[in-house]
Amino acid sequence: MTYKLHPDRFFSAEPGIRKVAHELYMGIKDLPIISPHGHTDPSWYAENTPFRDPTELIIIPDHYIFRLLYSQGIPLESLGVLSLDGTEVEQDHRKIWSIFAGNFHLFSGTPSGAWLEYVFHEVFGLEERLDTQNANSIYNTINAALKTEQFLPRSIIKKFNIEVLSTTDEPADLLESHQKIIDSDCRARIIPSFRPDELTDLQNSQWHSKIEELGQVVGYELDSYTKFIQALEERRAFFKEKGATATDHGVRTPFTAELSRPECEGIFQRALQGRRNPDDAIQFTAHMLMEMARMSTEDGLVMQIHPGSFRNHNQLIFNRFGPDKGADIPVRTEYTHNLHALLNKYGNDPRFSLIVFTLDESTYARELAPLAGHYPAMKLGPSWWFHDSPEGMLRFRQMTSETASLYNTVGFNDDTRALLSIPARHDLSRRVDSNYLASLVATHRIEMDTAIRMSRALAYDLAKAAYKL
Numbered sequence: 001m002t003y004k005l006h007p008d009r010f011f012s013a014e015p016g017i018r019k020v021a022h023e024l025y026m027g028i029k030d031l032p033i034i035s036p037h038g039h040t041d042p043s044w045y046a047e048n049t050p051f052r053d054p055t056e057l058i059i060i061p062d063h064y065i066f067r068l069l070y071s072q073g074i075p076l077e078s079l080g081v082l083s084l085d086g087t088e089v090e091q092d093h094r095k096i097w098s099i100f101a102g103n104f105h106l107f108s109g110t111p112s113g114a115w116l117e118y119v120f121h122e123v124f125g126l127e128e129r130l131d132t133q134n135a136n137s138i139y140n141t142i143n144a145a146l147k148t149e150q151f152l153p154r155s156i157i158k159k160f161n162i163e164v165l166s167t168t169d170e171p172a173d174l175l176e177s178h179q180k181i182i183d184s185d186c187r188a189r190i191i192p193s194f195r196p197d198e199l200t201d202l203q204n205s206q207w208h209s210k211i212e213e214l215g216q217v218v219g220y221e222l223d224s225y226t227k228f229i230q231a232l233e234e235r236r237a238f239f240k241e242k243g244a245t246a247t248d249h250g251v252r253t254p255f256t257a258e259l260s261r262p263e264c265e266g267i268f269q270r271a272l273q274g275r276r277n278p279d280d281a282i283q284f285t286a287h288m289l290m291e292m293a294r295m296s297t298e299d300g301l302v303m304q305i306h307p308g309s310f311r312n313h314n315q316l317i318f319n320r321f322g323p324d325k326g327a328d329i330p331v332r333t334e335y336t337h338n339l340h341a342l343l344n345k346y347g348n349d350p351r352f353s354l355i356v357f358t359l360d361e362s363t364y365a366r367e368l369a370p371l372a373g374h375y376p377a378m379k380l381g382p383s384w385w386f387h388d389s390p391e392g393m394l395r396f397r398q399m400t401s402e403t404a405s406l407y408n409t410v411g412f413n414d415d416t417r418a419l420l421s422i423p424a425r426h427d428l429s430r431r432v433d434s435n436y437l438a439s440l441v442a443t444h445r446i447e448m449d450t451a452i453r454m455s456r457a458l459a460y461d462l463a464k465a466a467y468k469l
Helices: 015-028 042-047 054-059 063-071 093-102 111-123 135-146 153-159 176-183 207-218 225-241 261-272 278-299 315-321 340-346 361-372 390-404 421-442 448-466
Strands: 033-035 162-166 189-191 246-249 302-305 354-356 378-380
Touching: 015 421, 015 448, 033 421, 033 448, 042 153, 042 176, 054 063, 054 093, 054 135, 063 093, 063 111, 093 135, 111 421, 153 162, 162 421, 176 189, 207 225, 207 261, 225 261, 225 278, 246 278, 261 278, 278 302, 278 340, 340 354, 354 361, 361 378, 361 390, 390 421, 421 448
Parallel strands: 033 162, 162 189, 246 302, 302 354, 354 378
Antiparallel strands: none
16 A cells, blocks of 8 residues: 655644644755664775665664564574674565565554654655565665665765764774775765773773773773873874764763872772672772763863663673664663762853753753753753653653753754664654644744744754754
């Protein structure tokens, strides 16, 4: 059966609000995309070679897709997710696609379903809903499109009108792909982001190897805390040379505390000797957030904190497939006390820019909005992971805007590994924000000209300014 996406999807059923939302959306829907925080592979744009097939592009990189399929008892091995332990995984990409098609109904009503339908209908021009009967023909249609110049990675960036796209990279990364992009004819600005989590988390099982790797890159042994800090500062400068404007810190909690240099050296030496303990790890990460804030005041990189996730909750999946396989689960998170040390030292410094995210919605109105509505350095990141949805975005706006103001948020970022979902996610965000602003117009809390200005800010201006782009 053929069908088309409704032009007023995600707008209010109330005619007056829907009409205003439609008008606001039409004014911003074609604005360039600013994607300042994401996880796509920079080698895609450096090499600019065709994607192998629909399965490799749409299913395998997207943990939003395979986590839901896994929850229904479908093994990740059958979905082609690469293993670390040598477990054989399905190599037949048509078979993987068939499994996906046979379970496409699972995504109905989810944000993933909305993104996928956008990709199928708006990007590839399909007019059928994916199912087992048409799985093969839809696979063939998408596969043929991916073989054309129009769907080369750089062409996709141009097609989607992506002005800036950030990747996420480890401190020891040589950023060779980014240099190739710089040297290429790619018109979009594709930049790295500095993410040192595996070095600042002493509980990371690969901490020693990451320290050695970083030492090899900087050219000296990291046998002291002082040299460790020096190496991080040098790598931040290198990232900045390649276009980076931000750092990213995925921590369990936003606890911050400043230690003395002897205390840091003691913890660092115990870690090098394999004698670290859980308290050492907590204190070290808390102190390293302070160090990263200090460095940001000096080098100007925007600091992002993504706390509140129990990462790799499923140990079997982590052991077999590694991190970022859909098993990051939210935990209760406190900000007022945990960020006190950092904000008191740096939150009033005009050189410092901090963007704070959360997976704990209970903190929106109680803690995050009041903090961002006071400290000049702090802005609120958009809803992410489990709240990157129509209802989640709306709750965020409703619970933070009155206290923090829309202008102490940073608009939207897509935070995705799935390239084709970028325009889908931004389109959904623009629709939800248009609908939210339309409700304020309809209840005469703001005028239409104000709503027009605010809608553009949310879709484009705020992200560009917050990330210094």
